[in-house]
Amino acid sequence: xxxxxxxxAPIVTAHAEIFRDLFENRCQFQHFQNYLTGxxxxxxxxxxxxxxxxxxxxxxxxxxRFFSEAPWFHDRVNDxxxxxxxxxxxxxxxxxxxxxxxxxxxxxxxxxxxxxxxxRHYNHGDDTYPLAHNPVTSYYVSDPVRFPxxxxxxxxxxxxTQGDAFVQKHFPGRSIPTTQKERARLxxxxxxxxxxxxxxxxxxxxxxxxxxxxxxxCEAAIQHKVPFSVLLFDSWSLAEELGSMARYRKxxxxxLLKKNRHLETNSFVLKDAAxxxxxxxxxxxxxxxxxxxxxxxxxxxxxxxxxxYWTFTLAVRLxxxxxxxxxxxxxxxxxxxxxxxLVTNRVEWGAQRIITLYLQRWPIETFYQDGKTHLxxxxxxxRNAEAIGKHWCLVFVAYSLLHLDCLSPSPTKGxxxxxxxxxxxxxxxxxxxxxxxxxxxDRLQLGQRAEDIFTHLFAKQQTVMARC
Numbered sequence: 001x002x003x004x005x006x007x008x009a010p011i012v013t014a015h016a017e018i019f020r021d022l023f024e025n026r027c028q029f030q031h032f033q034n035y036l037t038g039x040x041x042x043x044x045x046x047x048x049x050x051x052x053x054x055x056x057x058x059x060x061x062x063x064x065r066f067f068s069e070a071p072w073f074h075d076r077v078n079d080x081x082x083x084x085x086x087x088x089x090x091x092x093x094x095x096x097x098x099x100x101x102x103x104x105x106x107x108x109x110x111x112x113x114x115x116x117x118x119x120r121h122y123n124h125g126d127d128t129y130p131l132a133h134n135p136v137t138s139y140y141v142s143d144p145v146r147f148p149x150x151x152x153x154x155x156x157x158x159x160x161t162q163g164d165a166f167v168q169k170h171f172p173g174r175s176i177p178t179t180q181k182e183r184a185r186l187x188x189x190x191x192x193x194x195x196x197x198x199x200x201x202x203x204x205x206x207x208x209x210x211x212x213x214x215x216x217x218c219e220a221a222i223q224h225k226v227p228f229s230v231l232l233f234d235s236w237s238l239a240e241e242l243g244s245m246a247r248y249r250k251x252x253x254x255x256l257l258k259k260n261r262h263l264e265t266n267s268f269v270l271k272d273a274a275x276x277x278x279x280x281x282x283x284x285x286x287x288x289x290x291x292x293x294x295x296x297x298x299x300x301x302x303x304x305x306x307x308x309y310w311t312f313t314l315a316v317r318l319x320x321x322x323x324x325x326x327x328x329x330x331x332x333x334x335x336x337x338x339x340x341x342l343v344t345n346r347v348e349w350g351a352q353r354i355i356t357l358y359l360q361r362w363p364i365e366t367f368y369q370d371g372k373t374h375l376x377x378x379x380x381x382x383r384n385a386e387a388i389g390k391h392w393c394l395v396f397v398a399y400s401l402l403h404l405d406c407l408s409p410s411p412t413k414g415x416x417x418x419x420x421x422x423x424x425x426x427x428x429x430x431x432x433x434x435x436x437x438x439x440x441x442d443r444l445q446l447g448q449r450a451e452d453i454f455t456h457l458f459a460k461q462q463t464v465m466a467r468c
Contacts, residue, residue, distance in 0.1 A: 002042065004457040005054045006439040008033040009040050009428040011401045018084050019397075023072050030056075031066040032394075039398045041429040045376035052460045067387035074393035078150065081397050082224045085147055088404055093227065094143030100357060101221050101228040101251075102139040102364045103214040103237055105154060107132040108378035116385035119159040129180075135392065136210055138217035139364040140226055144417050146363045147403050148396045150220050152213040153385070161203040163187060166194050211239045218242075222249060230254060232361040235261075240320035243345065254358045257318075257326065257343040259288035267317035273297055284319070291328055291339055299335060302351045304359065310335060311351040318343065327351045370421040371395055402428075 008016065012033050023029040038050035047063045093099065109132040110118055120129040134156075138149040158164065164176050167190055177183045194200045208216075214237055221228065231246055231253040238255040246253045262284035270278045273295040299310040309329040318324045327342040329351070344354055371377030375398050380391040402424040406417035419427075436457075443453050 001458060001461060002044070002049070002053050003429065003432060004436060004461075005034075005037055005041070005432055006056075006457075007432070007435045009037040010431045011040070011405050011424075011428055012036045015084070015401050015404070019077060019080055022076050022080060024070075027062075028066060028070050028072060031063055031070075032072075035063070035066070035394055036398050036401070037428075037432075039375050039395060040402065040425050041432055045379050046381055055457065064382075067382055067390050068384055072390075074390045077393050078396065079224070081400055082149065082226070085400055085404070086224075086226065089142075089145045089407070092143070092407055092409075093145045096142075096227045097229050098357065099140070099142035099228040100230045100232050100360045101149065101218060101226065102141060102361050103136065103217060103231065103233040104139070104361075104364045104368075105134055105136045105210060106368045106377075107134055108372075108380075110378075115383050116388070117153060117155050117159065119156050121154075121156065133388070136213045136217065137364065137367075138214075138221055139367055140221070140228060141360045141363050142227070144407055145403075146367070146417075147400050148367060149224070149226055150217050151392055151396070152208075152216060153389075154210050154213055155207070157207050158183070158187070160207050161194075161200060163191075163194075166197060166200050170194060170197065211237060211241050214242055215245045218245060218249070218251070230357055232358060234361075238321075238343070243321045246345070252344065252346050254342060254344040254354060257287055257341040259286065259291075259341070261287050262319060263287065263290065263326075264317040264319065267323070268314055270294065270314070271298075287326075287341055291341070294328065296335055299330070299333075300351070301333070302329075302355065304352060304355050307331070309351075309355060311355070313351050313354075315347045321345070323347055325349060325354070327354050329355065367399070371399060374422050374425045375399055 016033050034054045109130045121132050121134045134154040135151045136154050137151050140149050233255050235256040235258045265280040265285050294312050299312050302309050302311045311329045314326045324343050325347045329340050375395050377395050382388050405424050406419050408418050440453050
């Protein structure tokens, strides 16, 4: 047995009216509120389970049509959400100069292959290729205020262009390799010929890299007047195109730097412990070759919050990105363990500011964790891409409303939310238990029998149990 839901979650009731005009009728608006409530308080977030638990909900088919057929548009809902969030958080945001837009991707893994655009994507954490969707997200952070801005679905080139089918069409009998390297070698050979096929060429032109999607997300955030000054992203997104867009839009950026990236040796002078310039052979040097050459005495302790980092900074030229500043950091004065190298376009910034700003990237990781653990970010069972996009949109709405509930009315600089998203979800569930008790109490006062009330509350759940 699960909690029968007799009313929308209080946080939904408090804010839902702002979205009312985006739905054609009362029934659609009720589905909107019920789905948000189910995302927030139910462990099983499937359409079927929400229908069983929400007392006044229609059957699963009607809720399914809300995603697949009902004429509401998730981009309009997202626009309204952002407009409302920016208005509600204006007084508690930090200075715009310290506000950041984070770009990152995650995997929403699945077992079945019947979902639109599902494919095997590389998981950097465990070096596997799970079946998944791979959304790229933009996320805003300004002191205690933090929320997702927008999302774009990344589709692998082979999946989008239906590469295997076109290989079989033009090269019948040609076997398709199973390993990533062999497949890449095959497509390098055959793609120039496939591009002569107009159908393949049309699909080819639709392909967008994660860099392209990151640029689109940044442009969308600017269009929505999200007040940020700094872009934060990981080393996989560090590319000339993203840097050029940031420069054009007058945005600063900070990224991790891969150890195999090359620096122009004629753009800097590195001195040894005695102060003698170190001669570097060749026009370029890899980051992992540079770090061992830095004398230990050149590192300086920098405290950011509680942790202390031992850092070395250097202004260099990075091919494709121009003049940048590096921050090489270790977690201990012995300079042992793995170093982290940050890079930014702001060559005049010091190590403390660069590290402080880049540490703001962490909230997007907790967003993904909260979204998957508490709000069903990756638990959808809709197969249609449009319906999946609507699900993600409503997860963003649920997260945003909960985040408003987590904010202090009078925050101080550098403060954090008063509670976690998980704590906020549990409080909403407790409020619905109270609503359930009051619902039963009112009907007892009207003379209804306790057995009849119980039967009514659990009727749909008991039907399912009887089938098992």
